[in-house]
Structure formats: structure tokens, C-alpha cells
Amino acid sequence: MTPSLFLFYAASALTLGGGMGVVATRNVVYAALSLLASLMGVAGIYLVLFAEFLALVQVLIYGGAIVIVVLFALMLTRLRELGGPMEHRQWPLALVGALGLFAVLAAAIARTGVPQGLERMGPPVAKVGASLFSQWAVPFEAASVLLLVALIGAIVLARPGGRD
Amino acid sequence: MTVREALLLAGQLLGLLTALVVVVLSLIWLERKALARFQNRMGPMRVGFHGLLQPVADALKLLVKEDLVPTWADRALFWSAPLMVFVPSFVVWVTIPLAKEVVIRNLEMGLFYIVAFSILPVVGLVLAGWSSANKYAMLGSLRSAAQLVSYEIPIVMAVIALVMVPESLNLVTIVEGQRTVPYAALQPLGLALFLLAGVAEVGRTPFDIYFAESEVVGGPFVEYSGAHWSVFFLVEYINTFVVGVLVALLFLGGWTFPLVPEAAWLGFLWVVAKTYLVVLVMFWLRGTLPRLRVDQLMSFGWQLLVPLSFANIVITGFYKFYRWPGWTLTLMSLALLLLAGWLVYRRQTRPAAATAEEMLARARAYRRREA
Numbered sequence: 389m390t391p392s393l394f395l396f397y398a399a400s401a402l403t404l405g406g407g408m409g410v411v412a413t414r415n416v417v418y419a420a421l422s423l424l425a426s427l428m429g430v431a432g433i434y435l436v437l438f439a440e441f442l443a444l445v446q447v448l449i450y451g452g453a454i455v456i457v458v459l460f461a462l463m464l465t466r467l468r469e470l471g472g473p474m475e476h477r478q479w480p481l482a483l484v485g486a487l488g489l490f491a492v493l494a495a496a497i498a499r500t501g502v503p504q505g506l507e508r509m510g511p512p513v514a515k516v517g518a519s520l521f522s523q524w525a526v527p528f529e530a531a532s533v534l535l536l537v538a539l540i541g542a543i544v545l546a547r548p549g550g551r552d
Numbered sequence: 553m554t555v556r557e558a559l560l561l562a563g564q565l566l567g568l569l570t571a572l573v574v575v576v577l578s579l580i581w582l583e584r585k586a587l588a589r590f591q592n593r594m595g596p597m598r599v600g601f602h603g604l605l606q607p608v609a610d611a612l613k614l615l616v617k618e619d620l621v622p623t624w625a626d627r628a629l630f631w632s633a634p635l636m637v638f639v640p641s642f643v644v645w646v647t648i649p650l651a652k653e654v655v656i657r658n659l660e661m662g663l664f665y666i667v668a669f670s671i672l673p674v675v676g677l678v679l680a681g682w683s684s685a686n687k688y689a690m691l692g693s694l695r696s697a698a699q700l701v702s703y704e705i706p707i708v709m710a711v712i713a714l715v716m717v718p719e720s721l722n723l724v725t726i727v728e729g730q731r732t733v734p735y736a737a738l739q740p741l742g743l744a745l746f747l748l749a750g751v752a753e754v755g756r757t758p759f760d761i762y763f764a765e766s767e768v769v770g771g772p773f774v775e776y777s778g779a780h781w782s783v784f785f786l787v788e789y790i791n792t793f794v795v796g797v798l799v800a801l802l803f804l805g806g807w808t809f810p811l812v813p814e815a816a817w818l819g820f821l822w823v824v825a826k827t828y829l830v831v832l833v834m835f836w837l838r839g840t841l842p843r844l845r846v847d848q849l850m851s852f853g854w855q856l857l858v859p860l861s862f863a864n865i866v867i868t869g870f871y872k873f874y875r876w877p878g879w880t881l882t883l884m885s886l887a888l889l890l891l892a893g894w895l896v897y898r899r900q901t902r903p904a905a906a907t908a909e910e911m912l913a914r915a916r917a918y919r920r921r922e923a
Contacts, residue, residue, distance in 0.1 A: 417626075417629075417679070417682060421629075421679070424675060440659075440660070440661055441661060441664070444661060444664050444665055444668040445668070447668040447669065447671075447672070448667065448668035448671060448708075451671075451672060451675075452668070452671030452672055452674065452675075452701075452704070453671065453701060453704070455675060456671075456674050456675060456678065456697050456700075456701055457697075457701070459675070459678045459679075459682075459697065460678070460694065460697045460698070463678070463682060463690065463693070463694060464694070512660070513660075513661060513664075513721065514719070548918065
């Protein structure tokens with residue numbers, strides 16, 4: 389087994405194990421920690437693919453900010469151990485949704501050709517920036533507008549009297 | 553990787569750990585001495601020459617103290633939280649160069665690597681507070697999450713504006729770009745933003761909101777004692793040193809300015825001297841300023857530092873895009889810095905917005921709505 393293959397399996401195990409932990413554990417804080425492990429595993433996979441920039445963004449945004457905000461929200465709510473298994477009447481709907489997402493992702497992955505013999509798949513960070521601001525400028529700006537709307541929405545909701 | 557390379561890396565990491573412990577002991581002595589002099593005291597004098605061995609004695613005392621675990625604590629998380637705080641602040645040192653050749657691994661995206669990993673200790677702080685099963689620890693960890701996530705934004709934005717000038721994230725390249733002009737002269741605003749937000753990230757006075765001992769009695773670390781508490785203490789000083797060394801490398805020219813030394817060890821001395829200078833400024837801030845209130849902390853971060861950090865990127869963009877001479881960036885940066893200083897001064901000196909009665913009436917109205 390080559391070192392990179394070993395790293396890939398380790399990162400995948402971390403991702404899948406963390407994902408299992410998120411849904412299997414009864415303690416919400418442990419679930420958030422499993423989420424962190426899973427997201428770090430994804431960063432590891434990016435690293436195996438030589439996409440260092442993506443890996444670091446994954447650590448900064450998901451590992452740092454998102455998990456911290458999740459923990460923050462969990463601690464502001466009343467924490468108690470969840471007793472029985474979570475039964476919900478919507479589970480068939482959730483199953484359809486999850487399988488549909490899986491099908492879309494699997495189809496997308498199957499159709500995307502894997503470039504063979506490429507030592508470095510991820511372009512250097514300068515190229516990422518250049519293509520983001522030229523070829524992909526419109527989607528980039530659209531994403532920025534979406535985030536801005538979410539930001540303003542959060543402020544409006546959190547303002548005193550905003551809920552009335 | 554061969555066995556020899558692996559052994560070499562392990563030796564380097566061990567040497568790094570030893571060096572960091574020595575640095576932390578020196579910083580503790582320096583801080584106690586500096587604070588004492590600010591207050592017209594002598595500071596530690598008994599153990600060794602001018603108290604030089606006092607930190608060693610303190611460390612030994614901490615290590616032999618009993619390590620308590622509260623009955624209601626979540627043991628696994630309680631034990632692992634110090635590790636989750638320590639590991640990220642240790643691994644960033646892998647790519648920090650102390651002279652042109654003195655670096656373990658010079659990563660192409662070294663600066664971004666440091667910024668990305670410096671956010672992870674917050675998870676450890678939050679877990680430390682939660683697993684202690686103590687309300688003060690909990691409040692402290694909530695405060696730490698809010699504070700550190702908020703002040704991460706100005707840090708990242710200041711770094712973005714800085715790397716626009718040399719167009720590189722490689723720390724060695726950034727320092728080599730300052731042979732004639734250090735970036736502190738090009739971006740005084742960036743220096744101020746990075747230093748202030750850095751002090752807040754480390755949680756030093758006036759930003760020590762989350763372990764404010766008179767409010768939340770030590771924050772996330774209330775229940776920690778002995779060796780585990782000393783890990784948090786160690787991390788605080790390591791992070792202070794990281795902020796110092798980053799300011800020295802990014803803004804003060806590292807080993808290249810003002811005189812370019814021939815020998816590598818001279819450059820190393822340059823960087824270390826500049827770092828201790830920046831750290832002394834941070835001690836000076838601590839000796840001078842009182843602690844901010846929580847709402848002051850948040851409004852200072854979000855209403856002043858965040859907008860300024862975006863403005864910093866915009867003026868650097870103008871400078872780069874139109875290829876203006878360097879002094880225009882200095883002027884724009886200084887103008888923004890003065891504007892910010894004026895805004896703070898006006899806010900500090902204006903009369904209170906509401907009398908005590910008005911505020912009380914507002915609080916009553918709020919409680920009525922909640923009920």
C-alpha cells in the first residue's frame with residue numbers, strides 16, 4: 389500500500405466514523421465532536437488530492453467556525469441526554485430525500501472523468517483566485533449576495549422587537 | 553519518508569517543544585517584572601538573580617499539585633480538552649521561520665495554514681467549559697466562542713490585505729519582500745488591526761473577557777488544577793508569542809530590516825528581538841488598560857475592526873490595481889487609522905446616551921415583553 393493510499397483510507401475512516409458518530413450518539417455535544425472529526429477527515433481527503441487550499445479552508449470554515457457555532461447553539465439550548473431512539477413520522481420522507489441526494493451525487497461522480505496521471509489535481513491558490521474572479525465571477529458574486537441577505541436577515545431577526 | 557527523515561522530524565519537534573517551554577518561562581518572568589515596574593513594584597526577587605528562577609519554581613509547584621476532577625464532569629472530554637487546545641497552537645510552529653533557513657517546513661501556504669489552525673483551540677475551550685459542569689465555566693466558554701470567532705474575522709481580513717502586497721502566502725517570501733520597506737510602513741492600519749485582534753484572540757487584558765476572574769472566576773478553566781491547568785497557561789503564552797512573531801515577520805520586516813545580516817544567527821536574533829518587543833507592547837497594554845465590558849468587546853470588534861479591515865482590503869486593492877506608488881497606500885492607511893482613533897475618542901468622551909432611569913425603563917419594558 390502506498391502512503392497516499394493509506395492516508396486516503398485513514399481520512400475516509402475518520403470521515404465515515406465521524407458521520408456514524410453524529411447520528412449514533414445520544415449526547416448532542418459528542419455528536420458535534422463527531423461532526424468535527426468527520427469534517428477533518430474530509431480535509432484529509434482534500435490533502436491526499438493535493439488540494440491544500442481546499443483542505444485549509446475546510447479546517448478554517450468547517451472545523452473552526454461551523455462546529456463552534458453548532459456547539460454555541462447547543463449550549464444555549466437546554467441540554468439533556470436524549471432518552472429513547474428518535475422516532476419521527478417524517479422518516480420515509482427523509483429516506484427518500486437522502487437516497488435522492490445520494491443518487492444525484494453518485495451520478496455526478498460517475499459522470500465526471502477522473503484525470504489520469506495527474507500528480508497535482510488542485511491548482512495553486514493563485515489560479516483558484518484568478519478563475520474565481522474571471523470565469524466564475526457571477527456565481528461568486530451570487531454567493532456573496534446570498535450570504536449578505538442571510539447576514540441582514542439574522543440582524544433583523546435578532547433586533548429587539550424584530551420578532552413581533 | 554525514510555526512517556532517518558522521520559527521526560530528524562521527531563528530533564526537530566522535540567527541540568521545538570523544549571524551545572517553546574523555555575520561551576514561555578522567559579515570558580512569564582518578563583511579564584511579572586514588566587507589570588511590577590508599571591506599578592512601581594520590584595516583582596519577583598527571591599528565587600535566583602532578580603527572580604529569574606521564579607517561573608521554574610512555579611512550574612514545579614504546578615506539576616506536583618493535585619489534579620482534581622469534579623464529580624459531575626464529563627471525564628473523557630475534561631481530560632482531552634487541554635490537548636485540543638495545545639495541539640493546534642503547537643503545530644503552527646512547524647511553518648514559522650525564525651530566520652531564512654531556520655524553519656521546519658516552509659509551506660507554500662504557510663500563513664493561511666497558521667490562520668486556519670489558530671481557530672481550532674476555541675473548540676477545546678468550549679469543551680473544557682462544558683465538560684466541567686460548572687456554570688461559570690460554561691459562561692466563560694460561551695464568551696470565548698463569541699469573542700474568538702468575532703475577532704477571527706479582522707485577523708483573516710488583515711492577513712488578506714497584507715498578502716496582496718507580496719502576492720504570496722509563503723512566510724519566507726513575505727519577509728524577503730520587505731528588504732527596503734517593512735509592511736508596517738505601507739499598512740499601519742493593517743498592523744494596528746492585526747495586533748489588536750491578535751491580543752483579543754489570545755485573550756489578554758483588555759480583552760480577557762472569557763476568563764475574567766472578577767466576573768466568571770477564571771472562565772473555562774475554573775475546575776482545572778495542577779498539570780492540566782498548566783497546559784492552558786502554557787498555551788496562552790505560546791499564543792502570545794505566536795502573535796508577537798507574526799507581527800515581527802509580517803509587518804516589522806523579520807530578519808531583513810533595517811540591516812540585512814550576513815549570518816543566519818544574526819537574522820535569528822533580529823526576529824527574536826522584534827518578537828520580544830511586540831510582546832512587551834502587549835504587556836504594556838495589559839498594564840495600562842482596564843478590561844472591556846462584554847458589549848464593548850463585541851461593538852469594538854464588529855463596528856470598528858471588521859469595517860476597517862474591509863476598508864484596508866479596498867485601499868490595498870486600489871494601490872495594487874492602479875500601481876500607485878507605495879506612499880499613497882501609507883497615506884490612505886494612516887488616514888483610516890486616524891479616523892478610527894477619532895471615532896473611538898469621540899465615543900469615549902461623549903455624554904451618556906441615556907440616563908439611569910431611561911435604561912431602567914427600557915429594561916422593564918424588555919422584561920414585560922419576555923413575560
